[in-house]
Amino acid sequence: MNYLEVLRIAAPEAVLAVTVLMVLTVDLVVLRGASVAWRFGVGALVSIIGCLMAMVFAFLRYGNTDLLGAMLVVDPRTDFLKAVLLALAIFTVLISESGKFTEHVGEYLSLILLGTLGLMFLVSAEDILMIFIALELASLSLYILTAFNKRNARSSEAALKYFLFGGMSAAFLLFGFSLLYGLSGSTSLSQIAANLAGKGLDPLLYVAIVTTVIGFGFKVAAVPFHLWAPDAYEGAPTPSAAFIASGSKVASFYILAKILALGFAGSAGSAVWHGYVSGWTPVIAVVAALSMVLGNLTAIVQTSVKRLLAYSAIAHAGYMLLGVLANTPSSLSALLFYVITYALTVLGAFGVVAVVEEATGSDALANFAGLSRRAPGLSLCLLIFLLSLGGIPPLAGFIGKFLVFSATVGVDADHLGLLWLVILAIVMSAVSFYYYLQVLKQAYVRDAAEGAPAIKVPPVMLLTLMLLAALVILLGCAPGLLLRYL
C-alpha cells in the first residue's frame, strides 16, 4: 500500500481537509483584529476556492478504484456525488452571507467544510466501519452547526435535541452493524452479502435490518424517527438548517440505498400488495408510508415556515424512500435525481427564509405577507422553490417525483403490486400542494402591513438564489443534463 496512492484516490477529500485548516488558520492568525464581515468574506472565499479545487479533482479522475477492501470505493457516480456535495457546501456558504448570528466565522465555515468532508467519505464507503466513522464526522459537525447561534436559546435547545436523538440513533446503527459483523464475519458490504447468502432470514439479521433502518431513519428524518427535525430546523441558524436538509440528505440516502441493496442483498423481501415477503423492503415501505402521511398532514397546520419546511422534508423523505425500496438501477438514478434536485430547492427555500427572517425578525407565515411587492425577485425565487417542492411541472421536483414513482410501479409490472404506495404518495402530494400554496398566498395575494418598507436583499444572496431557481427550472425542463451522470 503506497501512501501516495491513497492520496491520489482521496484527492478531493485531501484538498478539502487542507482547506479546512487554511480557513481556520487564516481566520485565527491573520485576520484576528478585522471586522466580522471582512473575516467572513475572506473565509468564504478561501472555502469556495477550496471546494472548487476539490471539485476539479473529483472530476479529473477516471475509472473505478477500490481501496483497502471497500474502505474507499471510487467510481464515476461517487465522484459526481462528491462534486454535488461540494456544490451544496458552496451554496450553503453563499447563503450564510447575510447570517449575522456569530462572530466565530472561521469555526463556522470550517465546520461546514468538515461536515461536507464526512459526507464525501460517506458516499465512497462500502465498509460498515468506515460508513459509521464518516457518518459521525458529518453528524458531529452538524450538531455544532445547529448550536451556532449562541444568542438564541432555541438554537442550543435544538442542538441538544438533535445531538441526543442523533447519539441514540448512532447507538442503534452501531448495534445493528455489530450484529451484521457477528453474522457474517466481515465489515465489507459485498462480503457481508456473500457470507449471508443462502442462510435465510435469521432473527438476528432481522434485528440488524431494523436497527439499521432506525439509525438511518433518524438521519433522514423519517417517521417515527423524525421528532428532532422540526425543532432542529426551527432553532438552528437558517443556513445550518439548509445544510442539514440538503447535503446530509443526499449522502444519507445514497448510503442507505447502498447498504440495503448491497449488504442486505439476499434479504430484500417484498412489499407488494398481497405478495408480502418479509425482509427490508416492507420495513422501508412502512416507514415511507408513515412519513408521507404524517409529514404532509402535520405541515398543514404549521405557522412557522421553517417548521413547515421541516415537516415537508419528512414527507419528502417518504417519497425518497420509495426510490430506495424499489431497488432497481433505474430507481437508484431516479432517487439520486430526486434527492439532488430536492437539496438544491430546499437550500434556496431556506435562503429566502433567511432573508425574510433577517428583515422582519421571524419566519412566521404572516411575515411573508406582501413579499411580492417588498422583494419581487426574492418572492419569484420562493414561488419557484415551493412549486418545485409541491411537484408542479415543469420544475425539477415534478420530474423527480415522476421518475421515482414510475420506477417504483415498474418493479412489478405484471400486477402493479407497488401501486398502493405510489397512490398514497400521489394523494399525499396533492395534500402538500395546499400548504405550499398557503405560503405563496401570503407572498402574492395578501398585502403587507401599511408602510412596510421594501426588503433589501444582499446582492450575493439574490444572485445565489436566482442561480438555484434557474437550476431548478433547467433541471425540470432538461433533466437529461443531470440524469446522464446518475
Place this chain on the structure above:
Amino acid sequence: MLAWTIYISFIGVLVLMLLPREAARAARIIALLTAVAGCGAAFAGALHQSNPGEVTTIVKVAWIPSIGASYYLAADGISLVLVVLTGLAAIAGILFSWNIEKRTKEFFAFYLALIGAVYGVFLSFDVLLLFVFYELTIIPKYFLIARWGSTRKEYGAMKLAIYSFVGSHLVLIGLIAAWVVARAQIGHATLDLVELSQVSFPLGFQHWVFPLVFIGFAILAGMWPFHTWAPTGHVAAPTAGSMLLAGVVMKLGAYGCLRVAMVLFPEGVRMWQGEIAALAVIGIIYGAGVALVQKDFKFVIGYSSVSHMGFVLLGLATLNTIGLSGAVLQMFSHGIIAGLLFAVVGRMVYDRTHTRDFDDLQTMQLGRLLPFAGVTFVLAGVASMGLPGFSGFVAELQVLMGAWKVFPKTTLLAGVGIVVGVAYTLRAMQKAFYSDGAVPAKSSHDHPLEPISVPERIGAMMLIAASLVIGLFPGLLLDWIQPCLNSPLFERLLKGGGL
C-alpha cells in the same frame, strides 16, 4: 406555426415581467398584442394544415429518453378547433379587462401564462408533456382569482386549485400505471399518445384505470358531482378569469377526457358509458335547475356552465361520430357563449353597478341605462338557449342526435334540461335588464353609469360574430372535426375493434 401560439404567449409573460410597475397602459397593449399575435398564429397554423384528419407533427424531440418522454407537439382537427377557440377567448378576455388598474402588469402576466399553458395542452401529443401544461394552468388560475377576484375570492381560488390538483393527480396515477403496463407489453418505454393508443391494455386494467383518468379530467370539465368548484370559482374570479375558466379551462378537462382517457382506454369507456351519460344528464338538469333559483346574476351563469358542459360529456359518452363531433362543437360554442355571458355580468354590469343581486338590479332598469349590455345579453342568452342560427343549436342538436341512438330515455331527460335552460335565461334577462314597474333607482341617477367602452363593444361583437358564423356555417369546424374522428387514433374508440 401553431407552436408559436405557446411561445408567443410566454414571451409576452417575460416582456410584461420586465416592464416597470407603473406602466399599466403599456402592459395592456402588450398583452393585447400578444393575444392577437397568438390568435393570428393559431388561425394561420390552422388554415395551413392541409389534412385536419391526420395528426400533423409540429415538433418532436427526445426529452427524457429513459422514460420515453419527448417534446412532441402536433395537431389534428380537434386540436385546431380548440386552439382557435383559445385564441379568440384570449383576445376577448383582455378586451374585457381593459379596466384592471390594480397591479395591471402582473394580472396580464398571469393571464398570458394561463393562455400559453392552455395552448400547450391542446397541442401536446406526448402524455407527460400534456400533463405538464395541464398542471401549469393551475398556478395562474389560482393567483388570478385570489388576487383580482371578488366574492370569497381566496376560498374560491383555493377550492379551484385543490380540485384541479386532485384531479390531475388522479390522472397522474393512471398515467404511471398505463406507462408501466405499456412498457411491459411493447418492450420499450413510451409516453407518445399515438403509440400508446395502439397498445391493447388488459380489460381488467382498463376497467379501473379508465374511470380514474376520466374523472381526473372531468373534475375540471365540471362533471356532476365534482362540479362544485365551478360556481364558486366562476363567481370569485375577475371577469377575464371567469371568461377563461368557462371558456377554455373547462374545455381542458373535456379535451383530456376525450384525448387521453377515451383514446387510451376504449374498452374502459364502453364499460362505463352508461354511468358517464347518467352523470352528464344529472349535470345538465341539476345545473339548469339550480341556475333557475339563484339570486346572484353570476351564479346563474356559473351553474349554466355546469349544465352546458353536461352536453359535452353526454356527447362524449355516445361513442358515435355525430355525438363526439357534437361534443367538440359544443366545447367551442360554449367557450364563446359562456365567455360572452360572463363578460356581460362581470364587466358590463357588476363593474358599473357593484352589485349582482337580482333584487338590486331589478330597480335599476339597466335595459334602458345600458342598452348595449342588454342587447348583448339577449343575444348571448338566445345563443345559450340553443336557438337556430347560433352555434349552440348545431352543437346540442348533434349531441342529442348522437345520444338518441344509444340511450333514448336519458336523452329525453336532457331535453328537460334544455327547457329549464330557456326558463333560467329568460328569468335572468328579465330580472337584470327588463323588469318594469320598479322604483327608479336611487343611486344610478346620482352617479350616472359609465357608458360601455370601445374595447367592450369590440370584444362583444367579436364573440357574437363567432357564434353566429359557426351557427350558420357549422361546416367550417365540422370539416376539421369529422375527418379527425375517422382517423386511426379514434378507430378503436368508435368502431369497437381492438381486442
